Amino acid sequence: MTPRPGLIGAILLLIGWQALAMELSLGLILAGPLEILRWLFEHSGLVARALGRTASNAAAGFLLGNFAAIFCAAIAVLWPRLQDLVLGLALAGFCLPLIAIGPILRVLMGPGEGPQIVLAALAVHFTTLAALLIGLRAVxxxxxxxxxxxGRGRFSELWHLRARAALPYLFAGLQIAAPAAFLGAMVGEFTGAERGMGVLTIRYMRALDVPALWSVALVAATAAMLAHAAIGALARKLLREDPPLLLAPPRVPAARSSLLGPVILAIAVIGLWAAAIRLAGLSPFFAKGPAEVAAALFHDPALRDGLMRALGQSAGLAAAGYLAGLAGGAGLAVLVTLRPGAAGFVLPLALALRAVPIVTTGPLIVLLLGRNALGTVSLVAIMIFFPSFIACLHGLRQAPGQILDLFRVHAAGPLAQMLHVRLAAMLPAFFAAARMGVPAAILAVTVVEWLVTGRGLGSLMALAASTSDYRMLWSAVALVTVIAMLCHAGVAAIERRVLGVYAPEQMRP
Amino acid sequence: MPGSEAAAAIICRGLSKTHPGGVEAVAEMDLAFSEGLTTALIGPSGCGKSTLLRLIAGLDMPSGGTVSILGRTPAEQRREGAISVAFQDPSLLPWLTVQQNVALARRLARQEPDPDHVARLIALVGLDGFAATRPAALSGGMRQRAAIARSLVTRPRILLLDEPFGAVDELTRRQLARDLPPLWQGRGTTAVLVTHSIDEAVTLSDRILVLSPRPARIVADLAVPLPRPRPADLDQNPQFRAIASLALAALSCG
Known part of the structure; x- marks a missing residue:
């Protein structure tokens, strides 16, 4: 793959973009590269200050979340019995709806930088932990x-073997974490910070200042891509190898009982939740424990109906976007594999764009496609599309060479190879992307609803936060987290059944 | 019981192993390995000889019976650093140099660092000048030499060799089988060698145990009274051929 097709593609893209923006009717919603450059030049001080603040919060959250991930991974490896619990708790943290956690943290931590840092940490913790656990087992x-x-045991395994073997995977995780931390910090800023790229986004969104909105999104996306690239470069320098393309292998549940794990996890989550509220001595007006949320959900029909109505609106859009993104990613990967010439053009673009924290450009995309179902579905789909495309492309290339040779010997063409060999080889990567896409889809749909469309769960949570309806807010957090975890578990169950047939080697413990 | 128990370093009593899934790899085996000698275990693929070696090392737990090594359990001897295993795969850590890979065994065995001893062994296995090289830059035979150096660096009393020359080409294999055994033979080290090559077993060992197909039991116990050091053209020796054909006969009707 030479850089040239990518470069030509980028230039064509810029020219096309400028031409579109100069079309009068589109000029109201699309800013061209020239306008963006002018705006950035005129507001360079403002943007630099905002970027500095967001970047420092993202960096603090990045460090916090990743150190926590390293600590959790070490615990899971040293005491394998705890692994399912540690991973389950981290997944629960990853499934928390960031935009509802933001306002809760804002009340808890006050007007400073706390919520941005915590949200950035939450956004990176699970992905790094998942990457590390693969790496620590890659021995x-x-x-x-x-x-x-x-005569040595687990500590020696960890110290002499696993820690070093996991380094490439750690870097792959950190690479994904860098844009995620930026995204977390910006979502934190959406919830009432004083300064930062998220604050600018909200401000220009309200004022419908199109050039400003595009400029801020572009700067945020560029900063995230640079962080992604910098970690990749550091990894190549330190390890003298590229970080592996990350795949989360399927979880093989312990043979004894498949129900025990989730029950222990549920008890742990509810216990931690209740204990945190008790120990922190939070005001009962603000902090709602598991019992109150359960009472609200079961005995307050008005609250429950409101929540269910919003859930109905969001779920349809999230599911449609999720499926479209997965299908689009897998479909394009298949096409690019069938026509290898296209890969040189598409792949560099996809690799660059996967580092963009899509949600922070959400307002733009909805601006382009409209404040309707199509805009929301498209944003969710784009959020899912890039990781699935790259994972599937990687999976298709994992097809065993000798089996492909067998097909070539019998003069079977690329299509036959695709149907009989490559699609099966793609399945593990496809399902890994599908699992990780569940919380991403929920994040995308709630952010768009909150910032742009004013419907569904995102809007409901924002409204509950601004009117101090904490019973509704905590109930929504609990409901969304449980649904996200159930969907994640559902995808994992389908994955186990399918891979059990098509890729049994992936299912070994 | 085959082998004299008076001078036995390793004693297995009623040893059996059934893998999860019900495959019986080793059934009720009584065995003794004489101290200071090299004993070869040969048998058809999948007969359970590697399992037997892992049971002796304590890497797998037996389903029944006991292993005693110089009067103690394998776990106790491993903690003392008395056991070394050379695996079929050289299993060198790719991020360490040859010198660091060899020295690692001393750290794992809780022994004092001994750079001179490490350097001497690297030279003895014929890797002079490659101490600072990483495994990726070595040939298969060179990696195997490094792995043997690593298994000897702790001065083990028990050396367990699981087809250590199995993954290299025939010429290299013959050369390794000639060069390396003198490093542990005649120094009081009790060695157990798993192989499926009859010639390798006769070349390397003082005694050959021929195992039957699974579950493994002993079908022949052959002494190899050939003098040491053993010359390169040993396989032309009539006595060598006689022992080899006895082993082959036992293997065929086992």
Whole structure:
């Protein structure tokens, strides 16, 4: 893959973009590169200050979330019995709706930088933990035998083997975490910070200042891409190898009981929730524990109906966008594999764009496509599209060479190879992307609803936060988290059944 | 019981192993390995000889019976650093140099660092000048040499070799089988070698145990009274051929 097709593509894109923006009817919603440059030149001080603030919050959250992930991963490896619980709690944290957690943290932590940092940390913790757990397990059994043959145990495994073996995976996780931290910090700023790229986004969104909105989104996206690239460069320098393209392998549940794990996890989450409220001594007006949320959901029909109505509006859009994004990503990956010439053009673009925190450009996309279902669905789809495309493309290339050779010997064409070999090889990557896409879809739909469309769960949570309806807010957080985890578990269950047939080697513990 | 128990370093009593899933790999085996000698275990693929080696090392737990190594359990001996295992895969850590890979075994065995000893062994296995090289830049045979150096660096009393020359080409394999055994033979090290090559077993060992197909039981116990050091053209020796054909006969009717 030479850089040239990518470069030509980028230039064509810029010219096309400028031409579109000069079309009068589109000029109301689309700013061209020239306008953006002029706006940035005129407001360079403002943007620099905002970017500095957001970047420092994102960096603090990045460090916090990743150190926590490293700590959790070490615990999970040293005490394997705790692994399911640690991973489940991290997943619960990842499934929390950021935009409802934002206002709750704002009340808890006051007007400073706290919520932005915590949200940035929450946005990176699970992905890094998942990457690390793969890396820590990517150790051949014979190395473990070597350590055991000298009478050493898990600490030595971790110290001499696993920690070093996990480094490439850690860097791959950190690469994904960099834009995620930026996104978390900006979502935190949406909830009432004083300064930052998120604050500018909200301000220009309200004023419908199109050039400003495009400029801010572009700067945020560029900063996230640079952070992504910088970590990649650091990894290549330190490890002398590219970070692996990250795949989360399927979770193989312990054989004894498939129900015990979720029950323990539920008890742990509810216990931590109740204990946190009790120990922090929070005001009962603001902080609602599990019992109050359960009472609200079961005994307050008005609250429950409102929540269910909003859920109905959001769920349809999120599901449509999620499925469209997955299908689009997998479909394009198949097409690009069938016509390898196209990969040189599409892949660099996709690799660059996957680092864009899509949600922060959400207002633009909805601006372009309209404040309707189509705009929302499209944003969710784009959010899911890039990771699925890259994962599927990687999966298609994992098709075993000898089996492909067998097909070539019998003069079977690319289409036959695709149907009989490559699609099966793609499935593990496809399902890994599908699992990780569940919380992403929920985040995307709630952010768009909150910032732009004013419907559904996102809007309901924002309204509950601004009117101090904390019973509704906590109930919504609980409901969305439970639904996200159930969807995640549902995708994982389908994944286990399908891979059990098509990729049984992935299902070994 | 085959082998004299008086001078036995490793004693297995009623040893059995059934893998999860019900495959019986080793059934009720009594065995003794004499101290200071090299014993080869040969048998058809999948007969359970590697399992037997792992049971002796304590890497797998037996389903029944016991293993005693110099009067203690394998776990106790492993903690003392008395056991070394050379695996079929050289299993060198790719991010460490040859020198660091060899020295790692001393750290794992809680022994004092001994850079001179490490350097001497690297030279003895024929890797002089490659101490600072990483495994990726070595040939298969060189990696195997480094792995043998690593398994010897702790001065183990028990050396377990699981087809250590299995993954290299025939010429290299013959050369390794000639060069490396003198490093542990005649120094009081008790070695158990798993192989499926009859010639390798006769070349390397003092005694050959021929195992039957699964579940493994002993079908022949052959002494190899050939003098050491063993010359390169040993396989032309009539006595060598006689032992080899006895082993082959046992293997065929086992």
């Amino acid at each position: 051949p059994a014979v190395w473990l035998d070597l350590v055991h043959s000298y």
